[in-house]
Amino acid sequence: MREEILEMGRKARQASHLMAMANSNQKREALERMASALQNERGSIEAANLKDVHEAEIKGLGKPKIERLIISEKVLMEMIDGLKEVSMLPDPVGELTRMWTRPNGLRVGRMRIPLGVIGIVYESRPNVTVDAAALCIKAGNAVILRGGSEAFHSNRCLAGILKRSLVQAGLPEDAVQFVETTDRQAVLDLLGLEEYVDVMIPRGGEDLIRFVTQNASMPVLKHYKGVCHVYVDCDADLEMARNISFNAKVQRPATCNAMETLLVHEAIAENFLPAMAEDFRRAGVELRGCERTMALVPGCGTATEEDWYAEYLDLILAVRIVGDMDEAIGHITRYGSQHTEAIVTSNFERAHRFIREVQSSLVLVNASTRFNDGFQLGLGAEIGISTSRLHAFGPMGVEELTTTKFIALGSGQLRS
Amino acid sequence: MREEILEMGRKARQASHLMAMANSNQKREALERMASALQNERGSIEAANLKDVHEAEIKGLGKPKIERLIISEKVLMEMIDGLKEVSMLPDPVGELTRMWTRPNGLRVGRMRIPLGVIGIVYESRPNVTVDAAALCIKAGNAVILRGGSEAFHSNRCLAGILKRSLVQAGLPEDAVQFVETTDRQAVLDLLGLEEYVDVMIPRGGEDLIRFVTQNASMPVLKHYKGVCHVYVDCDADLEMARNISFNAKVQRPATCNAMETLLVHEAIAENFLPAMAEDFRRAGVELRGCERTMALVPGCGTATEEDWYAEYLDLILAVRIVGDMDEAIGHITRYGSQHTEAIVTSNFERAHRFIREVQSSLVLVNASTRFNDGFQLGLGAEIGISTSRLHAFGPMGVEELTTTKFIALGSGQLRS
Numbered sequence: 128m129r130e131e132i133l134e135m136g137r138k139a140r141q142a143s144h145l146m147a148m149a150n151s152n153q154k155r156e157a158l159e160r161m162a163s164a165l166q167n168e169r170g171s172i173e174a175a176n177l178k179d180v181h182e183a184e185i186k187g188l189g190k191p192k193i194e195r196l197i198i199s200e201k202v203l204m205e206m207i208d209g210l211k212e213v214s215m216l217p218d219p220v221g222e223l224t225r226m227w228t229r230p231n232g233l234r235v236g237r238m239r240i241p242l243g244v245i246g247i248v249y250e251s252r253p254n255v256t257v258d259a260a261a262l263c264i265k266a267g268n269a270v271i272l273r274g275g276s277e278a279f280h281s282n283r284c285l286a287g288i289l290k291r292s293l294v295q296a297g298l299p300e301d302a303v304q305f306v307e308t309t310d311r312q313a314v315l316d317l318l319g320l321e322e323y324v325d326v327m328i329p330r331g332g333e334d335l336i337r338f339v340t341q342n343a344s345m346p347v348l349k350h351y352k353g354v355c356h357v358y359v360d361c362d363a364d365l366e367m368a369r370n371i372s373f374n375a376k377v378q379r380p381a382t383c384n385a386m387e388t389l390l391v392h393e394a395i396a397e398n399f400l401p402a403m404a405e406d407f408r409r410a411g412v413e414l415r416g417c418e419r420t421m422a423l424v425p426g427c428g429t430a431t432e433e434d435w436y437a438e439y440l441d442l443i444l445a446v447r448i449v450g451d452m453d454e455a456i457g458h459i460t461r462y463g464s465q466h467t468e469a470i471v472t473s474n475f476e477r478a479h480r481f482i483r484e485v486q487s488s489l490v491l492v493n494a495s496t497r498f499n500d501g502f503q504l505g506l507g508a509e510i511g512i513s514t515s516r517l518h519a520f521g522p523m524g525v526e527e528l529t530t531t532k533f534i535a536l537g538s539g540q541l542r543s
Numbered sequence: 544m545r546e547e548i549l550e551m552g553r554k555a556r557q558a559s560h561l562m563a564m565a566n567s568n569q570k571r572e573a574l575e576r577m578a579s580a581l582q583n584e585r586g587s588i589e590a591a592n593l594k595d596v597h598e599a600e601i602k603g604l605g606k607p608k609i610e611r612l613i614i615s616e617k618v619l620m621e622m623i624d625g626l627k628e629v630s631m632l633p634d635p636v637g638e639l640t641r642m643w644t645r646p647n648g649l650r651v652g653r654m655r656i657p658l659g660v661i662g663i664v665y666e667s668r669p670n671v672t673v674d675a676a677a678l679c680i681k682a683g684n685a686v687i688l689r690g691g692s693e694a695f696h697s698n699r700c701l702a703g704i705l706k707r708s709l710v711q712a713g714l715p716e717d718a719v720q721f722v723e724t725t726d727r728q729a730v731l732d733l734l735g736l737e738e739y740v741d742v743m744i745p746r747g748g749e750d751l752i753r754f755v756t757q758n759a760s761m762p763v764l765k766h767y768k769g770v771c772h773v774y775v776d777c778d779a780d781l782e783m784a785r786n787i788s789f790n791a792k793v794q795r796p797a798t799c800n801a802m803e804t805l806l807v808h809e810a811i812a813e814n815f816l817p818a819m820a821e822d823f824r825r826a827g828v829e830l831r832g833c834e835r836t837m838a839l840v841p842g843c844g845t846a847t848e849e850d851w852y853a854e855y856l857d858l859i860l861a862v863r864i865v866g867d868m869d870e871a872i873g874h875i876t877r878y879g880s881q882h883t884e885a886i887v888t889s890n891f892e893r894a895h896r897f898i899r900e901v902q903s904s905l906v907l908v909n910a911s912t913r914f915n916d917g918f919q920l921g922l923g924a925e926i927g928i929s930t931s932r933l934h935a936f937g938p939m940g941v942e943e944l945t946t947t948k949f950i951a952l953g954s955g956q957l958r959s
Contacts, residue, residue, distance in 0.1 A: 144876060144902075147900075147902060148899070148900055221899065227921060229919070229920070229921050233910055233914065235920050235921060238898070240902055242932050242933070243902075243932060325931075325932050325933065326932075326933055340760075341760075344756075344757075346762050346763075346931070346933040346934075347762075348933075364955070367955040370955060370957055371955065371957065374957040374958055378957075378958055378959075379958075460560060478952075482654070482950050483564065483637065484563075484564055486560075486563060486656055486659075486948065487948065488948055488949060489948065489949040489950070489951060490948060490949070490950050490951070491950070491951040491952075491953060492950075492951070492952050492953060493952070493953040493954055493955055493956075494649055494951055494952075494953025494954075494955070494956040494957075495956065495957050495958050497957075497958035498649065498951055498956065498958060499949070503645070503958065504645070504651050504949060504951070505643060505645055505651060515741075515762070516658050516659060516741050516742075516946040517658070517741065517742055517762040517764075517933065517934045517946065518762075518933045518934035518946075520946045520947060520948055520949075521947075521948065521949045522949070530932040530933065530934075530936045531936060531937075532902065532903065532904055532905065532906060532936055532937065533904060533905040533906070533915070533920060533936075533937045533938070534898050534905070534906050534907070534908075535905060535906070535907040535908070535910055535914060535920070536894075536907075536908050536909070536910075537907060537908060537909040537910025538909055538910075539780070539783040539786060539787065539909055539910070540909075540910040540911065540914065541786055541787065541790040541794075541910075541911050541913075542790055542794055542911050542913035542914060542919065543794075
């Protein structure tokens with residue numbers, strides 16, 4: 128196994144050199160061909176997917192897990208649309224982000240280049256195979272994919288289609304490689320390829336992400352969890368605050384940018400919380416509050432210390448009444464995960480200060496936390512949301528899959 | 544020990560929150576006070592340094608190692624000047640690098656913020672204590688310093704001066720912390736503080752850097768080595784090529800951006816190499832060439848496969864004659880370290896192609912490799928040169944010690 132994975136690393140490095148020099152038309156063509164091929168080869172995709180689903184049923188996997196496996200008509204169309212959208216994004220490679228002249232006449236600039244080889248380790252949903260590979264290719268990288276064992280046949284079938292499309296566009300087929308084994312040792316081998324893989328991106332639950340982080344010899348781009356807050360200030364427009372809080376919690380509670388804790392200024396708590404709680408009650412949201420919240424909201428449960436740290440990903444919400452914004456920021460700093468926090472306020476100074484002082488990957492004023500998403504922020508497709516600060520912090524789009532090198536144009540300059 | 548290091552981590556995280564909100568004047572004042580304090584407390588610095596030097600002599604350390612330890616008048620002045628220069632750099636924190644408007648009216652931007660807590664593990668030269676801390680502070684970070692045991696007393700004395708200056712400027716003294724033990728276990732403990740240290744920067748030899756990389760639980764910014772190339776094209780101005788090659792090799796051979804291998808196009812080898820070799824001979828440079836080079840240059844030694852990989856850091860140079868630029872780029876890709884490569888040519892297409900196709904942290908046309916340095920490229924002081932591609936690639940100045948968060952300004956936007 129070790130030797131096979133090593134060989135994949137070598138091939139990926141080789142392919143990455145060619146990909147770095149591919150022009151925009153070739154990359155666009157490859158992505159368009161992939162979109163057509165998914166359409167044309169839907170029969171074989173369905174067959175492979177059915178195999179995974181059957182095996183999952185025999186193994187007795189739970190219903191939610193099996194549902195995530197299924198490549199429905201809708202899921203297939205989303206993959207195809209995703210490929211088309213990524214194909215239309217501007218090519219980031221070769222962009223000169225800045226250029227300046229030194230006193231000795233040397234012209235110095237920073238040029239955007241691909242990262243090189245990207246490893247993706249992911250679970251269940253087979254659409255990641257297509258979505259992640261598309262972004263890596265657009266940014267001129269080679270990618271090694273290692274999907275979950277439950278989706279093995281689907282992933283292998285999809286990866287094969289991607290490889291054939293690459294070749295048709297004149298690009299190296301090794302720019303997309305799929306680890307063709309469900310052996311767990313292969314993941315460890317892959318994580319050891321420091322020399323050949325420039326960055327590893329895990330996609331999945333917290334356990335997977337911790338496993339990759341602890342064992343990877345190369346840098347890892349990751350986010351552990353989203354414990355997102357909305358702080359309703361004393362100067363908030365209360366109707367806006369209700370709408371934003373409701374949207375942040377209820378619109379899609381299982382996502383990482385959904386609100387998990389609501390912080391309310393004591394001065395407006397009495398006017399705000401009972402009506403807000405009624406909205407939540409109707410939507411089936413269970414509330415767990417501090418003592419003061421419980422006094423204002425009949426039927427509200429008790430929030431323990433654990434609740435302030437919790438990423439429920441469900442219709443449960445922790446609620447705390449705070450004395451002022453500093454207490455709210457203190458709470459966020461202590462219990463938050465640096466993912467997404469919003470303030471609702473009409474006060475200029477506090478809006479300004481909240482933006483400055485809260486160090487999360489997205490800080491919003493008067494808008495829902497649900498906007499922390501590559502598409503919503505205008506970056507195009509994303510490969511994940513980073514909550515570690517190095518290289519990328521927040522949604523990672525095609526630009527985050529590149530780096531910059533320095534260039535210098537001279538006329539014989541020497542160092543003295 | 545474990546508990547002490549953990550406590551340092553906690554204090555650093557605490558301090559980093561305050562540092563992130565420090566305004567530019569406070570940070571500038573702190574750096575200016577540090578400069579004055581180094582001047583005023585030179586007596587105690589000298590005494591501490593003398594202690595280190597004595598201990599090194601007793602231990603029988605070699606002369607070059609002892610020389611690197613000594614804080615001479617010149618070294619002290621360089622530290623003071625460095626502090627003053629960093630204090631004058633523009634404050635990167637709070638800069639809004641971009642801002643755009645979404646179709647729903649949400650205004651989205653990226654704001655520069657500090658990385659948080661930076662760990663520096665370094666060897667011998669005590670000036671790193673001051674130079675590295677200054678850059679970290681300017682960028683609004685807290686820093687934990689772990690210097691080499693040989694410079695322990697000097698480092699501790701310098702760190703104490705920095706801490707007192709921070710307090711005088713109203714900044715938290717824990718923004719600079721120094722690991723006050725030479726116990727090796729403390730380094731391992733420090734490398735385990737993923738929760739409290741956002742990035743680790745090793746400064747020193749390849750062994751130290753590998754040790755840090757293998758044991759760090761947090762991301763590492765590093766460069767292993769600089770195997771830098773100059774390629775003299777068939778269309779080179781031969782006098783310029785001689786000057787650049789000479790400067791790249793001889794001006795300071797022990798630096799990471801000095802040329803280690805010279806690649807020469809076969810069409811001009813006969814005109815170029817004998818005169819070039821004569822320049823090198825006079826400067827005491829030992830040449831190790833390919834067979835064709837040896838045929839042209841009497842007295843040239845044989846380059847083995849090992850020589851192409853070598854970072855001599857000395858007056859030794861490997862020389863190879865190549866058939867064309869593609870062969871030169873192939874050599875660089877195979878044997879290089881992605882540090883610095885230069886082409887000397889008057890041909891537009893090849894200059895353009897070399898820049899595009901060589902993926903090193905600095906790619907030059909018609910200038911010496913010795914320019915790969917933060918000051919020389921106009922970034923101000925640098926904390927090192929990264930040859931890994933994530934986050935920073937090339938010289939790391941004050942901006943590379945920051946990251947960006949997203950901000951979004953709304954008027955009640957909800958996600959539908």
